[in-house]
Amino acid sequence: MKMRYTAWAALSAAFLLPLSRANEQQMKQALELWEQQEAEYHAALSVATTPEQRDAILPPSTGEVAEALWKSIRGLTGTRDVPDTAGGGRGKVDNRSQKKIKTYEMDEPWAAPAVVWFLNHPESLAKLYEKDPQKLAVGAQALLNSVRYRHFGSPLIGEVCAKLAQNSGADVYEVLQKIYERNSHPAARGAAALAMSVMLANPTLAGEVGGRAHARAKRIYLIRQALILSPQDAQFGDVSLTDAAQELIYRISKLDEGAIPPRIKVVDAHGTDSLFPVVGKANLIFFWDPEEDVGFSIMRKQAALIAQYPQLVLCPVVVHRTREELEKLLRENGIKVCYMDDEQGTAGRAYRVSQLPHAVLVNEHSQVLYSGYPDMQLQSALNTWQKGAQESAASPLKQRAAAPEGSLDSHGSPGQNSVPPLRKIPQF
Numbered sequence: 001m002k003m004r005y006t007a008w009a010a011l012s013a014a015f016l017l018p019l020s021r022a023n024e025q026q027m028k029q030a031l032e033l034w035e036q037q038e039a040e041y042h043a044a045l046s047v048a049t050t051p052e053q054r055d056a057i058l059p060p061s062t063g064e065v066a067e068a069l070w071k072s073i074r075g076l077t078g079t080r081d082v083p084d085t086a087g088g089g090r091g092k093v094d095n096r097s098q099k100k101i102k103t104y105e106m107d108e109p110w111a112a113p114a115v116v117w118f119l120n121h122p123e124s125l126a127k128l129y130e131k132d133p134q135k136l137a138v139g140a141q142a143l144l145n146s147v148r149y150r151h152f153g154s155p156l157i158g159e160v161c162a163k164l165a166q167n168s169g170a171d172v173y174e175v176l177q178k179i180y181e182r183n184s185h186p187a188a189r190g191a192a193a194l195a196m197s198v199m200l201a202n203p204t205l206a207g208e209v210g211g212r213a214h215a216r217a218k219r220i221y222l223i224r225q226a227l228i229l230s231p232q233d234a235q236f237g238d239v240s241l242t243d244a245a246q247e248l249i250y251r252i253s254k255l256d257e258g259a260i261p262p263r264i265k266v267v268d269a270h271g272t273d274s275l276f277p278v279v280g281k282a283n284l285i286f287f288w289d290p291e292e293d294v295g296f297s298i299m300r301k302q303a304a305l306i307a308q309y310p311q312l313v314l315c316p317v318v319v320h321r322t323r324e325e326l327e328k329l330l331r332e333n334g335i336k337v338c339y340m341d342d343e344q345g346t347a348g349r350a351y352r353v354s355q356l357p358h359a360v361l362v363n364e365h366s367q368v369l370y371s372g373y374p375d376m377q378l379q380s381a382l383n384t385w386q387k388g389a390q391e392s393a394a395s396p397l398k399q400r401a402a403a404p405e406g407s408l409d410s411h412g413s414p415g416q417n418s419v420p421p422l423r424k425i426p427q428f
Contacts, residue, residue, distance in 0.1 A: 023072040023073065023075065023105055024072070024108075024110045024111075026068060026071065026072040027068075027069060027072040027073065027110070027111065027113065027114045029068070030065050030068035030069045030072065030114075031065075031069070031113055031114070031117065033064070033065055033068075034060070034062075034065045034117070037060035037065075038060055040060075041057065041059055041060050044057045045057055062121050062123070062124040062127070063124070063127065065117075065124075066118075066121070066124035066125065066127065066128055067128065069114045069117060069118065070118070070125070070128055070139075072105065072111075072114060073104065073105045073106035073108075073111045073114045073115070074104055074105065074106070074139070075104060075105040076102060076103070076104055077103045077104060077105060077107065077108075078102075078103050079100040079101065079102055079103060080100065080101055080102075080103050080107075080149060081098045081099070081100055082098065082099060082100075082101055082149065083097065083098060083099075084097040084098060084099040101145060102142070104142055104146070106142065106143065106146045107145075107146050107149065107150045108150075109150070109151075109154075111146070112151045112154045112156050112157070113156060115143055115146050115147065115151055116151075116154075116156050116157065116159050116160050118143055119143060119147070119160040119163055119164065120159065120160055120163050122140070122163070125139055125140060125143075144171065144172065144175060147160075147175050147179075148174070148175050148178065152175065152178045152179050152182060152183060153182060153183050153184065154183075154188070155183075155185040155187070155188060156188075157179055157183065157188050158179075158183075158185070158187050158188030158189075158190070158191035158192065158234075159191075159235075161176060161179070161188075161191035161192050161194070161195035161236070162191070162194075162195060162236045162237030162238075162244070163237065164176055164195055165194075165195035165196075165198040165199055167199070168199070168202045168204070168205070170204075170205065170208065172199070173196065173199050173205055176192045176195050176196045176199070177192075177196060179191075179192035180192035180193050180196060180225075186229040186230065186231075187229070187230055187231060187234055189225075189229050190225065190226045190227070190228070190229035190230030190234060190241065191226070191230065191234070191236060191241065193222045193223075193225040193226040193229065194222065194223065194226035194230075194236055194241060194244060194245060194248070195236075196222050197218075197219040197220075197222040197223050197226070197248060198248065200215045200218060200219045200222075201219070201251075201256065212257060212258065213258075216252065216256070216258075219248075219252060220249075220252065223245050223248055223249060226241060226245055227241075227242065227245055230242075250352075251352065255351065255352060255360075255368060255371055256368065256371075257368055257369065257370070257371070258367055258368065259367065259368050260366055260367065260368075261277060261351070261360065261362055261366070261368050262350040262351070263275050263276065263277065264276055264285075264317075264346070264347035264350050264351070265346075265347070266315070266317055266339035266340060266341060266347055267339060267340050267342075268326075268338070268339050268340075269323055269326045269327045269330060269338070269340075270323070271323060274315075274339060276313070276315040276339075277313070277315070277362045277366060278313045279366060280364060281311075281312075281313045281364060282311060282312050282313065282361070282362065282363050282364050282385060282389065283312070283313045283314075283315060283360075283361070283362040284309075284312050284313070284314050284315065284359060284360070284361055284362075284382075285315045285317065285351070285359070285360040285362070286298070286299075286314070286315065286316045286317065286357065286358075286359050286360075286374070287317050287318075287341075287347075287348055287351070287353045287356060287357060287358040287359075288316060288317070288318060288356055288357040288358075289318055289319055289356050289357075290318070290329055290333075292356045292357060294357055294374070295356055295357030295374075296333075298357065298374060299316055299333070299335055299338070300333055300334065300335065302314070302316070302335055302336060302337065303334075303336065306337075309382065309386060311386075311389055312382075314337055315339060316335075316337060316338045316339065317338075317339050317340070317341050317347055317348070318338060318339070318340055318341070319340075319341055319345065319348075320340055320341055320342055320343045320345070321340055326338065326340055351371070355373065357373070357374055358371075358372065358373065358374075359371070359372065359373070359374040359378050361378065361381050361382065361385065363385060364389075369381045369384075369385055370382075
């Protein structure tokens with residue numbers, strides 16, 4: 001019986017080996033096609049002389065390449081025993097309990113380039129299964145599992161860390177952590193470290209590593225590790241890793257919750273300059289545009305907002321306009337208070353505004369309480385701030401005794417050190 005089984009296993013292997021090689025060859029051909037299409041695209045861009053000509057040049061379609069690549073790596077090969085996740089949170093596993101997960105051709109070492117390609121082009125997989133979301137979910141999980149159990153040590157895997165950082169799931173964070181801890185290639189480890197720092201901006205993940213303060217310290221440490229490990233020409237997505245790290249330091253020190261935000265100069269409809277946030281006061285800085293419905297709707301209810309939060313300094317900022325255009329906008333829509341950014345969008349860049357509307361809530365001690373889209377999270381932050389302000393007003397003696405540096409003094413004027421010093425990021 002044993003001899004017959006061994007013979008059958010050998011015969012099966014003889015049939016499977018050519019198939020695997022054929023799939024590997026198909027993968028290589030598909031990737032060569034993609035490289036050719038990208039080269040032609042960039043060549044066309046390089047000879048275009050006008051913005052109109054560049055806009056007319058379409059990037060290569062992923063469709064044909066994605067179909068051939070997926071066919072080469074999607075074949076089912078068996079199952080793998082892995083520790084079962086126990087209840088109670090991320091990273092807790094019961095090594096005594098095992099579960100089986102399916103394995104595919106993508107788990108083979110030769111398939112790493114295809115896995116990297118799909119993780120960097122997730123929309124291509126979504127297009128393949130646009131009518132079958134269940135298969136899409138299975139395929140996406142299989143790709144992540146292939147990194148978790150096979151490709152985490154590949155020198156290529158650093159190329160996908162920037163894309164993985166756009167997720168918010170604890171399972172993705174665990175995969176990045178495994179790359180950082182167990183990959184032997186410094187560039188891949190550096191990319192994983194920076195990606196982990198990006199992901200820890202998520203409040204849920206921050207809570208799982210010990211809270212906001214602990215997450216902030218860990219983010220700074222991971223940025224430092226990324227810069228130490230990575231070569232000078234390392235990339236992180238479409239930008240250099242060094243530039244990405246510097247941008248992350250800026251956001252941590254100036255825009256994250258608890259940070260001291262930058263002061264911006266804006267101008268009103270009369271041409272008068274103002275600086276925000278106003279020191280010693282709570283501020284709501286609100287970037288909006290009348291052509292965007294949500295921000296426009298909020299600004300038309302400006303009077304009600306001011307009445308609801310009378311202690312809040314409101315600073316609505318629109319993109320640059322002439323004074324006449326701004327006066328007309330305010331007059332026709334009953335908006336009393338508004339300011340303009342300059343032609344270069346300096347204020348918007350200082351707060352890294354990428355989507356309108358964008359709200360930034362700052363407390364009396366010049367610390368960010370909220371930054372982002374004006375949704376229920378902003379409402380919660382406003383309610384929490386207002387409750388604290390009311391409690392402080394109800395006990396002025398307690399407030400005076402415990403007033404932190406930078407708060408109002410007993411006469412209602414800014415103290416000697418009205419702006420708390422910026423918490424410095426360690427030098428690398």
